[in-house]
Amino acid sequence: MTREALESLDKEALIQLVLAQAETIAQLTRHVEVLTARVADLEAKLGLPPKTPDNSSTPPSQGRKPSADPASSKGRRRSHPGAHRPLHPNPTRRRDILAERCEHCGTDVTGVMQTAFHAYDHIELPKIAPDVTRVTLHRGLCPCCRRPFRAEAPADMPPGSPFGPNVRAFVIYLRVAHAISFERLARLMSDLVGLSISEGALVAMLAESRRPFARQAGLIRARLLAGAVLESDETSVRVGKRNWWLWTFHHGADCCFVVRPSRGKDVVAAFLGEVRPAFWVSDRFGAQMGWAGTANQVCLAHLLRDAEYAVEAGDLTFAPGLRRLLVRACAIGRRRPALADATLRTYRHQLDAELDRLLRITPMHAEGDTLKRAIEGCRHSLFTFMVERSVPPTNNGSERALRPCAVFRKVTNGFRSEWGAHLYADVRSVLETARRRAIGALDAIRATL
Template identity: 25%
Template sequence: MYTKAEPVIENEKMIVVPPLPLGAVLHLPKFVKPNKNNLATQYYFWNRELMKEIWKLKDKKSDLEQELARANEKISELEKQNENLQSQKNRFLDMLFKKRKPNLIKEEKYEPILRTKESYVRATPQTIDEHRECKLQQCPFCNNELLKQIDSYQRIVEDIPDYEQQKAKSIQYTIHRYYCKHCKKIITAKPKDVLPKSRLGINTLLYVLHSKYRLRLSHDLIRENINTQFSLAVSDGQITDLLEKGCLAFQNKWQEIIETIKHSKTANSDETSWHIGKEKAWLWAFVGDKATRYTISETRGKGVAAEVLGKDYQGTVGCDFYSAYNQFKKKQRCWVHLLRKARELCGDKPTKERLAIKNKLSRIYQDILLFRSREDTTQTERNQKAKQIKNQLENIQTLCRIKSENENGKNLQKIINLCKKFSGELVVCVSNFTVLPENNTAERAIRPAVLMRRISDGSRSLKGAKIHETNLSVVETLKRENKKQDIFPVMKKLVLNYLASGG
């Protein structure tokens, strides 16, 4: 039985038990009447209600924790899907749009130079071909006679010739024949500077060669241009015949290019697919110090490179990681290809390890470019720098803290193996500044052939392939030798020398 609560005195201090709050009183059972005499009973039942509420909250908390765990799992799944979609998006963007290459060497900032009014005006030609005067006798407004002339000024206009002036000329040669009593033979006079067994002249040959190998036009467009500009009708067969005669006229230059490439100090090489008829073939490009040679072969084997450069080639070969170039002693592997492989690997699945190796390779390549930009380095410093970078490539797995039993798959291990295997062939450009760290030289040289392949899909026969490789090699080499000049006079000189030698 409950008794009335009385004050408790402890150490002469009175402790008073307060009544229940109003909110707690409302939750008491009906048989418990709230008054001052049963405070202990009230607190007992209030404590029971609080314990029930606590258990309800605990159950609700566990349910919320389970729901939160399910939500976190769903979020992680969505994040993985987002990463996959982002990698696909980046891959498609790389296929559609060319990436802007970052400038790895920090250049000094400069203030742009303000252009003057004269800089927007076309430059005055050095020679004037024709002089014309503009005079008036009467005023164009009132038709009255004009008085004496006040002054005059000059105006220069540059224009291409009229169609009538560009019209092709038809030249008829009367060829005389004579009898030699001494030789007892009939001697025939030969027309000078005329292609043998051809109804078309030298200028037409040069125009076809320039249109084919410099402008990369198809045979249809070449025929249309010749007919439109010069009123000269030619057929596909005649164009093919002119290309063959150009190949014969370029033979001496072609042999010179072959020897120049073999004795070049550096030679950048690349290859692309080609067609000879319906059979698949390969077009190779070899860019030396002073010449560019193209060769078309039915194989992509190492024998092609050995034939072009020679088995005992003493220079340095700039190339990618294709095994056909392993036969040469001195090689510089392409850094751009290596960085591209690392970048593509991160695009598929940008894990921590893949990003680490990509960033490490980028920093090494930037270090190489910065070191090559210095002009005051000695050969000893270059050799030491090459040795340092070689050690970094050999230990790149340790530097990037990548475990050998990594879960990232074989692709990451392939890049690590490339760095270890070709570490010595990736630093030749550090000890020898004449060697480039990338193979863009060969890729730019092979670009014209790729454009022509898109138009013609290759060569129709093996003979056509030989003509194509000879003419393209000579034209591209002549363009390298005469960068700021017209190559028409140079090509014409080669043709005239061929005719003078009895071709």
């Protein structure tokens, strides 16, 4: 606006113009303050180290491994004793080969006493072909009452689906344990077994298997709830067009999976019902905390990675000492079977005293402050494993249980239907429990069916 235009305005118009400009200046000032704070936050983040699987909860699949330096090759490897495949403990058949003639002079040696000097196995697969039994039911007319009668179907070969339990177990094993898609599974059954099965028939096999696996998963859950310790974790999974969560609850020889659209406490509450285990092992996720009747045990491996990140970020006062403390605690956990109860109590008093000393230190970096607040929040859940021997110091068992599920998710991209996701959780419950009991996957599936 020019000077002439301003001089032509009356007093009231000038006042309104000045007020409007003042409001605009105030809005711009607030916007500048927001942008300045944002720039400062971004500049602070630029100075932070990148989060990797070694210093955070970033999955190993998202970590980048540096290229190896060609100049730092290990050189020639040391020689080691040779190894060979051991002989099969229970061969299908045996062949004793006796010499007929002397390899030097050609003399007939068939009647000479001979001793074994070498044995080896020759392994071969038989021809794989489906075993098809044609069942024909007959009927007739009773000569006594003159009424029609008919033969009943054999109990081991009922009418309906033509596929027996071994075929269904094989399909479930390949689908769940090896994440084979339905299209590839149908082609594999045709090429490998010589059995033509449509994708729809494969889906029907899985659908018919829901009830026995749900029943077995319920038994596993009941055994877990009867124990004193529970360990838990969760991972995301795609169901239809939504993000769901696959939870694992396990301890010892039992492991149960449930899939739900929620990551909240309602999932844990539904799994536990009225039961509250004495001890609970998990990370510091809020939905998994507060369920133990006696004490929680937070995962020391997660805290150790957080301490590593705080050290890399620049905290040189609090985080290094905490890292050493957690490393020592994990080492004690590995040695725990060989330690007496009195020794464990002594170690716990030492760790508690050292932790109290560390918590009096003022961190020199914001990441150190965050780490210190986290430790203060779970202060009484760090060394529960030294009181109860059945409690592990880390939640690595849950991550190992979920690892096949993460591989399945990456290969298949999730599930089309909700019932498919629930069936997968039940089958994984059976397979993981069987693995912990040294039972083969196919044997466990056959027994469940």
